[in-house]
Amino acid sequence: MTKSKLLEGLMQEMANSKKQTVKQQKIIQTAIELFAEKGYANTSTAEIAKQAEVAEGTIFKHYGTKDRLLLSIIVPxxxxxxxxxxxxxxxxxxxxxxxxxxxxxxxxxxxxxxxxxxxxxxxxxxxxxxxxxxxxxxxxxxxxxxxxxxxxxxxxxxxxxxxxxxxxxxxxxxxxxxxxxxxxxxxxxxxxxxxxxxxxxxxxxxxxxxxxxxx
Amino acid sequence: MTKSKLLEGLMQEMANSKKQTVKQQKIIQTAIELFAEKGYANTSTAEIAKQAEVAEGTIFKHYGTKDRLLLSIIVPxxxxxxxxxxxxxxxxxxxxxxxxxxxxxxxxxxxxxxxxxxxxxxxxxxxxxxxxxxxxxxxxxxxxxxxxxxxxxxxxxxxxxxxxxxxxxxxxxxxxxxxxxxxxxxxxxxxxxxxxxxxxxxxxxxxxxxxxxxx
Amino acid sequence: MTKSKLLEGLMQEMANSKKQTVKQQKIIQTAIELFAEKGYANTSTAEIAKQAEVAEGTIFKHYGTKDRLLLSIIVPxxxxxxxxxxxxxxxxxxxxxxxxxxxxxxxxxxxxxxxxxxxxxxxxxxxxxxxxxxxxxxxxxxxxxxxxxxxxxxxxxxxxxxxxxxxxxxxxxxxxxxxxxxxxxxxxxxxxxxxxxxxxxxxxxxxxxxxxxxx
Amino acid sequence: MTKSKLLEGLMQEMANSKKQTVKQQKIIQTAIELFAEKGYANTSTAEIAKQAEVAEGTIFKHYGTKDRLLLSIIVPxxxxxxxxxxxxxxxxxxxxxxxxxxxxxxxxxxxxxxxxxxxxxxxxxxxxxxxxxxxxxxxxxxxxxxxxxxxxxxxxxxxxxxxxxxxxxxxxxxxxxxxxxxxxxxxxxxxxxxxxxxxxxxxxxxxxxxxxxxx
DNA sequence: GATGAATGAGACTTCATTCAT
DNA sequence: TATGAATGAAGTCTCATTCAT
The missing domain is CATH 1.10.357 (Tetracycline Repressor; domain 2)
Known part of the structure; x- marks a missing residue:
């Protein structure tokens, strides 16, 4: 969560990106639930992966970092x-x-x-x-x-x-x-x-x- | 942050406890600053210890867990x-x-x-x-x-x-x-x-x- | 080492689990040697990791806790x-x-x-x-x-x-x-x-x- | 628990030493109970001190190290x-x-x-x-x-x-x-x-x- | 003799992240 | 695309021990 002005860039990027796979949807949905319940800082990517029935690596394949996963939820x-x-x-x-x-x-x-x-x-x-x-x-x-x-x-x-x-x-x-x-x-x-x-x-x-x- | 009804108990306990040492005061003061700035979850006890110029063990000697340090700030x-x-x-x-x-x-x-x-x-x-x-x-x-x-x-x-x-x-x-x-x-x-x-x-x-x- | 009746459960679990990786075998082998020599309580996971030429995290990835590492040795x-x-x-x-x-x-x-x-x-x-x-x-x-x-x-x-x-x-x-x-x-x-x-x-x-x- | 031949020396030393204070007796008695129940390695000096209603420092005043406390029990x-x-x-x-x-x-x-x-x-x-x-x-x-x-x-x-x-x-x-x-x-x-x-x-x-x- | 505050090394564990498959 | 084994830094916490009082 360091770089600035990434909001604009991210919005662009998302607009251009292909549509989500099924796994991506599950990841986002699960992350929303867990972040909402316990907060971003208290939710581990392992927990998201498990509950989304996805390998932990898959999260990082798509979102790169946990930070960007959060922004992928918030920005749209x-x-x-x-x-x-x-x-x-x-x-x-x-x-x-x-x-x-x-x-x-x-x-x-x-x-x-x-x-x-x-x-x-x-x-x-x-x-x-x-x-x-x-x-x-x-x-x-x-x-x-x-x-x-x-x-x-x-x-x-x-x-x-x-x-x-x-x-x-x-x-x-x-x-x-x-x-x-x-x-x-x-x-x-x-x-x-x-x-x-x-x-x-x-x-x-x-x-x-x-x-x-x-x- | 698991046990319930600990608020009452903690209030009692604090009322009974001896007065703080200088180091305790520094710990509490530093913890307040850091928790306020970055949130409890994003502040490590190591960081508190360093900034309070205290050994990390000292924090746990006095407050047992990080949770209780938080409550020691909030409760009074x-x-x-x-x-x-x-x-x-x-x-x-x-x-x-x-x-x-x-x-x-x-x-x-x-x-x-x-x-x-x-x-x-x-x-x-x-x-x-x-x-x-x-x-x-x-x-x-x-x-x-x-x-x-x-x-x-x-x-x-x-x-x-x-x-x-x-x-x-x-x-x-x-x-x-x-x-x-x-x-x-x-x-x-x-x-x-x-x-x-x-x-x-x-x-x-x-x-x-x-x-x-x-x- | 708190929960009871975990022996049965663990046996089931092990029967179902995939086969060990090479690193897992090294971990188990090293843990056996060290536990045998110095006892469980006197052996640190850091020591096991070092001697098994494995990251300490790897032990916990596979066995979750030191307790379960011990049981993973004993149970089979x-x-x-x-x-x-x-x-x-x-x-x-x-x-x-x-x-x-x-x-x-x-x-x-x-x-x-x-x-x-x-x-x-x-x-x-x-x-x-x-x-x-x-x-x-x-x-x-x-x-x-x-x-x-x-x-x-x-x-x-x-x-x-x-x-x-x-x-x-x-x-x-x-x-x-x-x-x-x-x-x-x-x-x-x-x-x-x-x-x-x-x-x-x-x-x-x-x-x-x-x-x-x-x- | 490193030095060798300390058994003999310790026996001498104990024979020569003054008789125990009340606190010493409580320490020894408590240590015996706890070591017997949970083993030496799983018993902390803090626990002994607390249960013996003695300051932790007192244990070390009398026995120097936890090792010597164990030997003070075993040797006589x-x-x-x-x-x-x-x-x-x-x-x-x-x-x-x-x-x-x-x-x-x-x-x-x-x-x-x-x-x-x-x-x-x-x-x-x-x-x-x-x-x-x-x-x-x-x-x-x-x-x-x-x-x-x-x-x-x-x-x-x-x-x-x-x-x-x-x-x-x-x-x-x-x-x-x-x-x-x-x-x-x-x-x-x-x-x-x-x-x-x-x-x-x-x-x-x-x-x-x-x-x-x-x- | 006794205390208890303080220490810092080291314990177990969690975690985001990488990478070969 | 997806996996999951592996990592190592960093986290919380424990512990024997020291020392000023």
């Missing part, structure tokens, strides 16, 4: 975690039927909850390593800033231009917003792993945030 | 992290000059921010391992529920009885509150390690929460 | 040490040409002396650990009772039915017999490691036992 | 294990009322069984280490030959001169005798630690030996 996920959603949502906002920030927030929560539910374990891996692993954090930060903060900013601007969320100091309030959103997803998906989020709770969250912002 | 801190504060605050509320939930929240944030600033690294260790280490999480959860949730609940009740925070579904709203508070402290002290919290931001946070709750 | 030997011989001898007695207990005893001594001479070191390991290691003793005792005492008892019965060894309290006399046999093999093969047993001494031993029994 | 016992008995018995034979080798053997077994019962654990330590520890065996062998074999030989001669045990090749038969005696005491006191020897069994043993010898 990164592209989906915010951007795709953001683009989607931005499309909806601009074009169609999302008129208020309330609606946007509700859509955002609903959409992401569904996405994280479908990829809970990868999200756990990502969060755990993001917090635990200094090097990875340094790697991910610029990516995160660029893709998440920026787009969210734009959306925020959009609604301010429309007359919503007026007279609010954007930077300061967005911090509060992200603080809550981060706390929400991490607590529900990483810490309380068996938690189920209800429709009602989404409404609570949206209301909490909206009131907080408007204050 | 746990007792201070919430209860003491809560008791203090409860005293202030009941007796003296805290009249509103706003005031309480502001006091809480101010007080804990100071405390975590003074113990930033231990807090980082605690949070990182809480998220990373399943076993430790299981160990800490009951303690957390009992000491944090319970006391907060009482305080909440207190203000509801006084007429504040009326007509609010306590359980649901407290969840939002904790979500925000958790997100706030973790992001500021664990992720953004060089962040400085201003007076202004505390006010933002209090306002955000109060509006969120009242809504 | 156990199956040969008595049962096979007993079956052979029983066959001879029943079918062919062993008519008297004298003959049987002489055959037994001769056969086992040859066997132990060919496997002197493993026998030394077995005896030393049997005496030294409480856990191993508990593990081996039931096996020993079942395979050795039982078969010997049957043979004894056989000759009593034929009219030999009459009027002798079987249990009490067999104790004396085993006492002598045990003393004989342990002293000659484990304590006096350079001792050579002559034909004459075998006769002495048989005569000593036969007289002792008949008395 | 050695002087009693055969010589004293032999002298006693020789006295009885010469002067008083032991007329036959039968009687002598019965006396010998009875006397030594009582002695070993009273010092079972030290005997276990002695035997286990004698078998396990090459260096100690080399140390003890000459002592054993001189004190045990020699005296036994004299006694044997005595009875042969009296007309008993005639026409028997002394060397060969004494080997059988020692083989049995060794097997008897080791099996009963070291291997079958909870065994109780009955009067009847002593008679069996004497009869077995006498017949064996006379044959």
């Amino acid at each position: 996920y990164l592209k989906e975690i915010f951007p795709s959603m953001a683009d989607e949502v931005i499309g909806e906002i601009m074009g169609r039927n999302i008129a208020t920030f309330d609606e946007f927030l509700k859509g955002f929560f609903t959409n992401r909850i569904q996405f994280f539910n479908e990829n809970k374990e990868i999200f756990q891996v990502l969060v755990k390593e993001f917090i635990y692993n200094q090097e990875l954090r340094n790697e991910l930060f610029p990516y995160f800033s660029e893709n998440v903060l920026l787009r969210f900013g734009k959306i925020f601007d959009h609604f301010q231009e429309r007359g919503e969320l007026e007279n609010i100091p954007r930077e300061r309030v967005m911090k509060m917003l992200f603080t809550f959103i981060g706390g929400f997803f991490v607590s529900r998906f990483v810490i309380l792993t068996d938690y189920t989020i209800t429709e009602e709770e989404i409404d609570d969250a949206v209301r909490f945030v909206m009131n907080g912002l408007r204050g | 801190y746990l007792k201070e992290i919430f209860p003491s504060m809560a008791d203090e605050v409860i005293g202030e509320i009941m007796g003296r000059n805290i009249a509103t939930f706003d005031e309480f929240l502001k006091g809480f944030f101010t007080n804990r921010i100071q405390f975590f600033n003074e113990n930033k690294e231990i807090f980082q260790v605690l949070v990182k391992e809480f998220i990373y280490n399943q076993e430790l999480r299981n160990e800490l959860f009951p303690y957390f529920s009992e000491n944090v949730l319970l006391r907060f609940g009482k305080i909440f009740d207190h203000f509801q009885e006084r007429g504040e925070l009326e007509n609010i579904p306590r359980e649901r709203v407290m969840k939002m509150l904790f979500t925000f508070i958790g997100g706030f402290f973790v992001s500021r002290f664990v992720i953004l390690t060089d962040y400085t919290i201003t007076e202004e931001e505390i006010d933002d946070a209090v306002r955000f929460v109060m509006n969120g709750l009242r809504g | 030997y156990l199956k040969e040490i008595f049962p096979s011989m007993a079956d052979e001898v029983i066959g001879e007695i029943m079918g062919r040409n062993i008519a008297t207990f004298d003959e049987f005893l002489k055959g037994f001594f001769t056969n086992r002396i040859q066997f132990f001479n060919e496997n002197k070191e493993i026998f030394q390991v077995l005896v030393k650990e049997f005496i030294y290691n409480q856990e191993l003793r508990n593990e081996l005792f039931p096996y020993f009772s079942e395979n050795v005492l039982l078969r010997f008892g049957k043979i004894f019965d056989h000759f009593q039915e034929r009219g030999e060894l009459e009027n002798i309290p079987r249990e009490r006399v067999m104790k004396m017999l085993f006492t002598f046999i045990g003393g004989f093999f342990v002293s000659r093969f484990v304590i006096l490691t350079d001792y050579t047993i002559t034909e004459e001494e075998i006769d002495d031993a048989v005569r000593f036992v036969m007289n002792g029994l008949r008395g | 016992y050695l002087k009693e294990i055969f010589p004293s008995m032999a002298d006693e018995v020789i006295g009885e034979i010469m002067g008083r009322n032991i007329a036959t080798f039968d009687e002598f053997l019965k006396g010998f077994f009875t006397n030594r069984i009582q002695f070993f019962n009273e010092n079972k654990e030290i005997f276990q330590v002695l035997v286990k280490e004698f078998i396990y520890n090459q260096e100690l065996r080399n140390e003890l062998f000459p002592y054993f030959s001189e004190n045990v074999l020699l005296r036994f030989g004299k006694i044997f001669d005595h009875f042969q001169e009296r007309g008993e045990l005639e026409n028997i090749p002394r060397e060969r038969v004494m080997k059988m005798l020692f083989t049995f005696i060794g097997g008897f005491f080791v099996s009963r006191f070291v291997i079958l630690t909870d065994y109780t020897i009955t009067e009847e069994e002593i008679d069996d043993a004497v009869r077995f030996v006498m017949n064996g010898l006379r044959g």
Whole structure:
């Protein structure tokens, strides 16, 4: 986990690479499960190999190092975690039927909850390593800033231009917003792993945030 | 990190134990720094020993296992992290000059921010391992529920009885509150390690929460 | 050396396992020599690795723990040490040409002396650990009772039915017999490691036992 | 356990030394128990210290090394294990009322069984280490030959001169005798630690030996 | 005489990684 | 592509022993 800027390179590389073999799929799936459960540092490649019913050498044939195995899990996920959603949502906002920030927030929560539910374990891996692993954090930060903060900013601007969320100091309030959103997803998906989020709770969250912002 | 219910036992044990030697203090201090920086799993006892200018054996003479070294850091801190504060605050509320939930929240944030600033690294260790280490999480959860949730609940009740925070579904709203508070402290002290919290931001946070709750 | 009943399991496991690599053979051979000479507890895996010209990790790759290395030496030997011989001898007695207990005893001594001479070191390991290691003793005792005492008892019965060894309290006399046999093999093969047993001494031993029994 | 001829020196030294303190007694007693149970190599000085309720340093203050602690247990016992008995018995034979080798053997077994019962654990330590520890065996062998074999030989001669045990090749038969005696005491006191020897069994043993010898 | 903190060599074991097949 | 034997560095931990108090 030493080289920098490898995220970009890796994304390129993955885009170009052939499609996975069956063994590769098993390796990735098993690694996700184990990394999510016990963390990257506490999971040995031997354990992954055994549980994936694959020779240990096979892992290294495909991924070279354990580090790159981790990135092979995280990187393709990164592209989906915010951007795709953001683009989607931005499309909806601009074009169609999302008129208020309330609606946007509700859509955002609903959409992401569904996405994280479908990829809970990868999200756990990502969060755990993001917090635990200094090097990875340094790697991910610029990516995160660029893709998440920026787009969210734009959306925020959009609604301010429309007359919503007026007279609010954007930077300061967005911090509060992200603080809550981060706390929400991490607590529900990483810490309380068996938690189920209800429709009602989404409404609570949206209301909490909206009131907080408007204050 | 296998045996359960060792928290209680360890607390007893520590209360009874003689006071630390100079070397012990150096070990603990160094371990805190390294665990905070790189995480427990990525820090070797050899590294701790070297940086603490102590023989590796000395660590094990005093703490037996690396696990127990971690707990020797976390456990004494746990007792201070919430209860003491809560008791203090409860005293202030009941007796003296805290009249509103706003005031309480502001006091809480101010007080804990100071405390975590003074113990930033231990807090980082605690949070990182809480998220990373399943076993430790299981160990800490009951303690957390009992000491944090319970006391907060009482305080909440207190203000509801006084007429504040009326007509609010306590359980649901407290969840939002904790979500925000958790997100706030973790992001500021664990992720953004060089962040400085201003007076202004505390006010933002209090306002955000109060509006969120009242809504 | 903690889990019980692992003997049976290990036997199964070994029967199923692939055949040894060259390195494994060197490891086992070297371990036998060193354990025989200095005892299991006084032999380090580093020493075994060095003398076997193998990386220390290789030992653990194959045998997992030092304990299992010891058992990997002892277990396959156990199956040969008595049962096979007993079956052979029983066959001879029943079918062919062993008519008297004298003959049987002489055959037994001769056969086992040859066997132990060919496997002197493993026998030394077995005896030393049997005496030294409480856990191993508990593990081996039931096996020993079942395979050795039982078969010997049957043979004894056989000759009593034929009219030999009459009027002798079987249990009490067999104790004396085993006492002598045990003393004989342990002293000659484990304590006096350079001792050579002559034909004459075998006769002495048989005569000593036969007289002792008949008395 | 390196230096040779230290047995003699140690005996002198012990004879000259002051009498033991209370702590020393506890150390020795605890060490005997632990060495008997688990063997010298598997017992740490830390464990002895803890169980003896003594600081680890105290053990080394008194005994210098763990080796010398072992010898401090074995050496005083050695002087009693055969010589004293032999002298006693020789006295009885010469002067008083032991007329036959039968009687002598019965006396010998009875006397030594009582002695070993009273010092079972030290005997276990002695035997286990004698078998396990090459260096100690080399140390003890000459002592054993001189004190045990020699005296036994004299006694044997005595009875042969009296007309008993005639026409028997002394060397060969004494080997059988020692083989049995060794097997008897080791099996009963070291291997079958909870065994109780009955009067009847002593008679069996004497009869077995006498017949064996006379044959 | 007794303590117990401290040591550092060395024990067993784990691990990511390599490479011949 | 896949294997799995082999590696050796590094990890945690144990131990007999020393020494200042």
